[in-house]
Amino acid sequence: MAMRAVDIIARKRDGGALSSEEIAWLIAGYAAGTVPDYQMSAWAMAVVLRGMDDRETADLTLAMARSGTMLDLHDLAPITVDKHSTGGVGDKTTLVLAPLVAAAGLPVAKMSGRGLGFSGGTVDKLESIPGFRATLEADEFRRQIREVGLVVAAQSADLAPADKKLYALRDVTATVESIPLIAASVMSKKLAAGADCIVLDVKYGSGAFMHTLEEARLLARRMVAIGRHAGRRVAAVISSMQQPLGFSIGNALEVREAVAALRGGGPPDLVELCLTLGTQLVLLAGLRDDAAAARALLQETLARGAAWQTFRRMVASQGGDVGCLDAPERLPSAPVVRELAAPRAGYVAAIDGMALGLAVNSLGGGRARKDDPIDPAVGLVLCAKVGDLVAQGAPLLSIHAARPADVEQVTPQLLAAYRISTTAVAPPPLVEEIVT
Secondary structure (H helix, E strand, O other): OOOOHHHHHHHHHOOOOOOHHHHHHHHHHHHHOOOOHHHHHHHHHHHHHHOOOHHHHHHHHHHHHOOOOOOOOOOOOOOOEEEEEOOEOOOOHHHHHHHHHHHOOOOEEEEEOOOEOOEOOHHHHHOOOOOOOOOOOHHHHHHHHHHOOEEEEEOOOOOOHHHHHHHHHHHHOOOOOOHHHHHHHHHHHHHHOOOOEEEEEEEEOOOEOEOOHHHHHHHHHHHHHHHHHOOOEEEEEEEEOOOOOOOEEOHHHHHHHHHHHHOOOOOHHHHHHHHHHHHHHHHHHOOOOOHHHHHHHHHHHHHOOHHHHHHHHHHHHOOOOOHHHHOHHHOOOOOEEEEEEOOOOEEEEEEOHHHHHHHHHHHHHOOOOOOOOOOOOOEEEEOOOOOOEEOOOOEEEEEEEOOHHHHHHHHHHHHHHEEEEOOOOOOOOOEEEEEO
16 A cells, blocks of 8 residues: 555654654655645654654654765775764864864764854854855865865755755744754764764753753764664764853854864863864774773874864865964954953853854844855954853953944843852863763
């Protein structure tokens, strides 16, 4: 008997598990246009309400990955690695981690997104380097893996097209909030991009999409299970986004901070997170067999400047002006810089990362819709983080804006994002746990 979408929707609505064949048929039909949006919306809502088990989620992921091109890079490198972050404020991890592990001998072929909502996209950050091209033809992408061992490009349209279609539908039908659908969306793109080893940076807190540690843990476990079903080596690091990562938020400002980290400085939390994620990739790929040796390899790679040189080579290969990396003051910079003063003395008890991310958007550094233009120069640089003692009138952060009026506009929401306490507060832990 021929399959019908209505029967598949009904089975999920009633709490049943769908077979591998049913899931493959539904996704193939949706990608081809024979299953219409209204039936797919009903199915997505049934999944939100009824859930999916690990096997169903893995089948959904593979069906979406197979809806387009499945990259195979084994003719170029025996093993390739990738990383995905679930998104956060000030998250410039890829800019440091990718060249670090590539310089240690693990080629990185990364497809990255643009920013949407309150978190910035890696592609937007790289495009703040004058001349940088994120959209590459397949042959350019492959050549760069072979020659540089590192490529970070915008996601190509033929990678997991069913996911792209379903993602847009979920956005407008209130079906985004589902762990199986989020996990399948992320992992379908990772599987299609061909990496053998994948590390996931799953963030939680006010500056992340997962607000609680429990949600982050569920998502991390689900994504690691999908990877295992698909025969890939996957680990997840659950990290805190209870405050922004590093000090800078905004495209060119974050590139400067990543350059500082690659050149041996940079914020300690950013460097620590990159070493933690990189250690997992080195272990997954079998380059070292214990965490201490893996971490030592990465620290040595960073210290001798190899990660920095790999980053410069990648930027040059993609048309970017490396002179702006050597002299970061040549990157786009905002004409107006103003400090936000602490209204009273005390300890910084909390920083609402989402509020800061949204403030950067209203300065022009992010987008509300996919095709909005962005200003690479604007953003925020934190002067005080959770646990720091501040004097009254001391700067909490500096605002980098295009116009003085923009500073006035965001000041109230920025003041509201900081909570200052009279008693000492411990900074939140950076890494909560590692799921393997």
